Amino acid sequence: MSLHDDAVLVLKGYDHPADPAQAGLRQVYLDHLARHPDGMWKSCGAGHLTASALVIDPERERVLLTLHRKLRMWLQMGGHCEPQDASLAAAALREATEESGIPGLTLLGSGPVTLDRHPIPAPCHWHLDVQYAALAPVGSTERISDESLDLRWFGYDEVASVADTSVVRLLERTRTALAERR
Template sequence: MSLHAHAHALLATWSAPDPEQEKLRRAYLDHLDRYSDAMWRSCLPGHLTASAAVMTASGRRTVLTLHRKLGKWLQVGGHCDEDDPSLQAAALREATEESGIADLRLLPEPVRLDRHAVPCGGGSWHLDVQFAAVAPDGAALTRDDAESVDLGWFDIDELPHPSDEACQALVRAAATAVATMDGAQRCAPSPSAADRSRS
């Protein structure tokens, strides 16, 4: 199954938490139906991206990166790659690359959606599908110099500035998702490289 098909299937079955998120869910599906390249940055009307709030197992602390180009503290994430079989795999890859944390556990369902303007191709939109990922206890961070000016762990009630409301909303949603996940989710492995190669 293609990444485009995986994304459509995920969003077709995702239960949005409120009417605004449901409106975005339907808009994302319409976008996927309209554009065959909706997963790639070549789609200048907008393209789907994947990001994650990396959390401690308690859901009380999160990783944020001071984005080099945007100058804001944001969650980790970005564009999909051709080798990504799913949005979950893209979010996990980006989170691992940008935080330097191995063995992240990605919750399988998105926690929210966010559509925002970006400078891609002279001006476009990111239709971001946002996840929560749980870091191992004591996980150390390794900053990606190409992407980030700074990187750190922050208490969810004391997020750094400047940030934005979308990032803050994601952290709140991820904290709730992590706090309420069951034991099976805490132990379930995230997609491995072998899983990605089979898709």
């Protein structure tokens, strides 16, 4: 199965009926993939899907954010899909592992936590981000990558003061998914 096919299956299975905005975004993503066979790749001029993961330590009620080198914002780990990625989930886990330096991360649940579409500079115009949550192993230690200016753990209550609304929304939905799992 191609990464494009996996993304279509993941998005068709993504269901958040309590949030009409998420249902609308899901359709935007599916329409994008239907119109753009290259819609998974950075080279797609109309925009492309990306995969990210919020690294979370639920035991200590904190998340690991990266100070993005180019954007100079505190964000979750994530980025572009690569040809070797077998699935969107694998791409999100790869990105989270590379950018956090933490081995042994595991994804929370079987699918994405939320979707976030945001503009980026030309020539690509849009990132259609499929956002997961990744659980950090107990006692894990982060290691900064070349893509980050800094890595830092933030308590749940600190995130709104350092990150934008998309990260705050991702944390809220991740905490809901954690609570539903228990």
